[in-house]
Amino acid sequence: xxxxxxxxxxxxxxxxxxxxxxxxxxxxxxxxxxxxxxxxxxxxxxxxxxxxxxxxxxxxxxxxxxxxxxxxxxxxxxxxxxxxxxxxxxxxxxxxxxxxxxxxxxxxxxxxxxxxxxxxxxxxxxxxxxxxxxxxxxxxxxxxxxxxxxxxxxxxxxxxxxxxxxxxxxxxxxxxxxxxx
Amino acid sequence: xxxxxxxxxxxxxxxxxxxxxxxxxxxxxxxxxxxxxxxxxxxxxxxxxxxxxxxxxxxxxxxxxxxxxxxxxxxxxxxxxxxxxxxxxxxxxxxxxxxxxxxxxxxxxxxxxxxxxxxxxxxxxxxxxxxxxxxxxxxxxxxxxxxxxxxxxxxxxxxxxxxxxxxxxxxxxxxxxxxxxxxxxxxxxxxxxxxxxxx
Numbered sequence: 018x019x020x021x022x023x024x025x026x027x028x029x030x031x032x033x034x035x036x037x038x039x040x041x042x043x044x045x046x047x048x049x050x051x052x053x054x055x056x057x058x059x060x061x062x063x064x065x066x067x068x069x070x071x072x073x074x075x076x077x078x079x080x081x082x083x084x085x086x087x088x089x090x091x092x093x094x095x096x097x098x099x100x101x102x103x104x105x106x107x108x109x110x111x112x113x114x115x116x117x118x119x120x121x122x123x124x125x126x127x128x129x130x131x132x133x134x135x136x137x138x139x140x141x142x143x144x145x146x147x148x149x150x151x152x153x154x155x156x157x158x159x160x161x162x163x164x165x166x167x168x169x170x171x172x173x174x175x176x177x178x179x180x181x182x183x184x185x186x187x188x189x190x191x192x193x194x195x196x197x198x
Numbered sequence: 199x200x201x202x203x204x205x206x207x208x209x210x211x212x213x214x215x216x217x218x219x220x221x222x223x224x225x226x227x228x229x230x231x232x233x234x235x236x237x238x239x240x241x242x243x244x245x246x247x248x249x250x251x252x253x254x255x256x257x258x259x260x261x262x263x264x265x266x267x268x269x270x271x272x273x274x275x276x277x278x279x280x281x282x283x284x285x286x287x288x289x290x291x292x293x294x295x296x297x298x299x300x301x302x303x304x305x306x307x308x309x310x311x312x313x314x315x316x317x318x319x320x321x322x323x324x325x326x327x328x329x330x331x332x333x334x335x336x337x338x339x340x341x342x343x344x345x346x347x348x349x350x351x352x353x354x355x356x357x358x359x360x361x362x363x364x365x366x367x368x369x370x371x372x373x374x375x376x377x378x379x380x381x382x383x384x385x386x387x388x389x390x391x392x393x394x395x396x397x
Contacts, residue, residue: 026378026379042211055222061378075224089260095210
């Protein structure tokens with residue numbers, strides 16, 4: 018209770034953080050002692066500032082009249098000043114993040130190590146004039162003068178990771194060869 | 199958070215269907231609004247009625263309040279309009295002294311007008327409340343008295359008070375609360391908030 022009273026006093030001065038303020042205002046609805054304390058705090062402040070008419074208290078009369086009024090339900094109507102103040106910062110942060118992402122994508126796509134470039138570089142290395150599939154055994158065998166080249170190619174090709182493009186890659190054979198080594 | 203933001207939290211709560219939160223706003227601003235209305239409506243009893251009516255109108259209009267202006271500025275405009283409407287309805291002349299508007303409501307001084315119409319009982323009660331608060335202030339330890347004076351009379355923030363008193367903000371918060379509670383303890387028998395007077 019003492020903590021709640023102290024929170025109420027701090028809220029009265031406008032110095033309570035928002036979450037705690039919401040909690041204590043909620044508590045006021047079901048706690049007459051908190052409401053009495055609030056009234057006392059108002060009165061004390063007015064007396065210290067030498068404001069008169071302390072004997073007048075219209076709160077009970079107004080609240081009695083309000084009992085006949087329909088309950089207000091319009092949540093979210095208030096645009097809080099700090100929310101308004103945050104907008105430019107969030108917009109700036111979003112802009113910076115956007116530029117960073119676009120920049121990173123642009124740089125990485127230009128990089129020679131990018132996957133796309135890697136594929137582009139790797140594919141021409143294989144002779145395009147000769148075709149076969151990875152799953153189908155070569156129907157023809159290379160000439161003896163080409164065997165050495167193809168062997169080196171296959172060894173090197175096996176060290177590359179071609180990712181999704183592997184289904185389009187075919188092992189190389191040399192058309193026209195008819196004899197096995 | 200400042201006082202304006204604290205009011206907005208109360209307004210949000212009212213807009214969410216909590217009438218009691220409106221009671222805190224009434225309690226906080228009723229006498230300021232009454233002083234303002236008294237500038238137009240010289241009769242104290244009539245001024246109280248107009249002030250009450252202004253609060254009811256404010257409550258009804260609260261769904262449309264979006265917080266672009268401070269709550270009290272908005273409320274004071276409603277108070278001024280209610281007072282002017284009362285004058286028109288009663289065939290009275292509008293006061294010409296610097297023509298008060300809601301915008302300059304903050305700077306209004308009651309100028310002793312209220313005292314003209316107060317009953318002896320009301321005057322006595324006001325004096326007793328004043329004397330009790332002063333006596334309670336005198337009885338406070340120095341650090342508590344300084345803290346609440348800097349807040350209530352000089353209007354300093356907790357941060358500024360902490361700087362002046364050379365102590366943490368948490369200590370300022372605690373000192374002000376303890377000062378208020380000490381004064382309120384002496385005031386309570388005088389206020390004698392009977393159950394039917396509660397809201």
